[in-house]
Amino acid sequence: MARMLPWLSVLSSLRILKLRDCNLCEGDIPLDFSGLSCLMNLDLSGNNFISIPASLTRLSKLEFLRFSNCNMCSLGEADIHGLSSLISLDLSGNNFITIPLALTQLSRLVSLCLSNCKMLKFLPELLTTIRYVSIDGCASLEVAASPSKVCNLVDEAHVYAINCFKLAENINALTLLRKHLKACANSRKEFAIFMPGSDIPEWFSQQKSDSSIKIPLPKDSQWIGVASCCIFINNDSSRDDESISSCAYINFRNSEQASRDGSIFRGRNRRMISGTTGWVVRPLMKDHLFLHYWSRDKLYPIYMEYKYGHCETNNLRATDCLDHKCDELELSFSDLDVEDNAKVKKCGVRIVYEEDLEEIKELQCHTTPSSHIHQHSAHNHGSVDTR
Numbered sequence: 001m002a003r004m005l006p007w008l009s010v011l012s013s014l015r016i017l018k019l020r021d022c023n024l025c026e027g028d029i030p031l032d033f034s035g036l037s038c039l040m041n042l043d044l045s046g047n048n049f050i051s052i053p054a055s056l057t058r059l060s061k062l063e064f065l066r067f068s069n070c071n072m073c074s075l076g077e078a079d080i081h082g083l084s085s086l087i088s089l090d091l092s093g094n095n096f097i098t099i100p101l102a103l104t105q106l107s108r109l110v111s112l113c114l115s116n117c118k119m120l121k122f123l124p125e126l127l128t129t130i131r132y133v134s135i136d137g138c139a140s141l142e143v144a145a146s147p148s149k150v151c152n153l154v155d156e157a158h159v160y161a162i163n164c165f166k167l168a169e170n171i172n173a174l175t176l177l178r179k180h181l182k183a184c185a186n187s188r189k190e191f192a193i194f195m196p197g198s199d200i201p202e203w204f205s206q207q208k209s210d211s212s213i214k215i216p217l218p219k220d221s222q223w224i225g226v227a228s229c230c231i232f233i234n235n236d237s238s239r240d241d242e243s244i245s246s247c248a249y250i251n252f253r254n255s256e257q258a259s260r261d262g263s264i265f266r267g268r269n270r271r272m273i274s275g276t277t278g279w280v281v282r283p284l285m286k287d288h289l290f291l292h293y294w295s296r297d298k299l300y301p302i303y304m305e306y307k308y309g310h311c312e313t314n315n316l317r318a319t320d321c322l323d324h325k326c327d328e329l330e331l332s333f334s335d336l337d338v339e340d341n342a343k344v345k346k347c348g349v350r351i352v353y354e355e356d357l358e359e360i361k362e363l364q365c366h367t368t369p370s371s372h373i374h375q376h377s378a379h380n381h382g383s384v385d386t387r
Helices: 002-008 031-035 054-058 101-105 165-170 173-184 296-308
Strands: 016-018 041-043 064-066 088-090 111-113 132-134 156-160 190-196 206-208 212-216 223-233 242-258 264-280 288-295 328-332 343-353
Touching (some): 173 223, 242 288
Parallel strands (some): 088 111, 132 156
Antiparallel strands (some): 190 288, 206 343, 223 343, 242 264
16 A cells, blocks of 8 residues: 555645554655645544654645554644644644644634543643544543633534543542633533533522423523533443434423404414533543533524514524513423433533622532532522423
8 A cells, every 4th residue: 555655746636645553654655645624524543653744744734644553652743733724623632641732723723623632631721612622431531621722713612532531530520610601601602521420519599300301581681691500321331323412492481462262362482592512432431520511692592583584683682582480490400212222310501690790709519419409599580391
């Protein structure tokens, strides 16, 4: 295979190239490899690269690059700024101890996969453009930098830290949530975190031993978002992977309508307004937490369009949509359309206010044994439906 590589450089229109498990080394990549000027997708996984070959850094149209399981210890001395179009970088299964700041040169990077980099100890501050960071199975990871710059320029951010037990020992779920809230809560954002944990922090003021929970939407205009959390574990250990979902629904009553027999009744409509699904691709050693946050502006645009019509949506503020009669938010962590759901033991939710950003403390996690919802906060108004 190495003998054939020089001939590839004449294929100037080639867009996709897969060279997985070809026993290639850095010296096998020819210097004129940059002649593949249209290459957009390159897979070099399962080879033997100490670092990224310099000739690859001149592929200015490359969007997807995979270097998984290549025994890499660093990105090397190559200037990766030339990979100016890179969107997705897969470095999983390598031997990094830390990730160099050279990654900050990749200004369009959206997805970074570092799964099963078992020697990785420190994850530095990442780019403002990154939406998805996977650090599943990074058994030595102890520190992840503040997400303050991860969320600034994107509408959503997802951090997958399945089986990262050392990280969970050094930073609990509530602390990580607080960092994201301080970074993102005042803008139109959504983010999700998957990490080890066996208890829902009591900061989540309403909790239920079930896979779904309903809460009344606040009547005031001071709340800024909704934070949720659930405990999940493998439902069937024989499966290779399972999913864990977080879906938000708006339940609200229509104005009075006439039934078929002429009587007047109040109808209730239910519509999903947001959903996130994470795939757990390896057996879970212990219980895990799934934390999810939606800003109010993330929840309301679709709801406003449904309730008031598309033409009126742009002229309405979220506060104009607060229906004092019976609007209700329902959060579900189980997707009925998916067979391989993880088992959800318990879930919790909290309406987030501006003052919460200053008042969040590192509360100790605890387990509430009751199957009913427990309320701990004066901010959450009205009764709660436990059906």
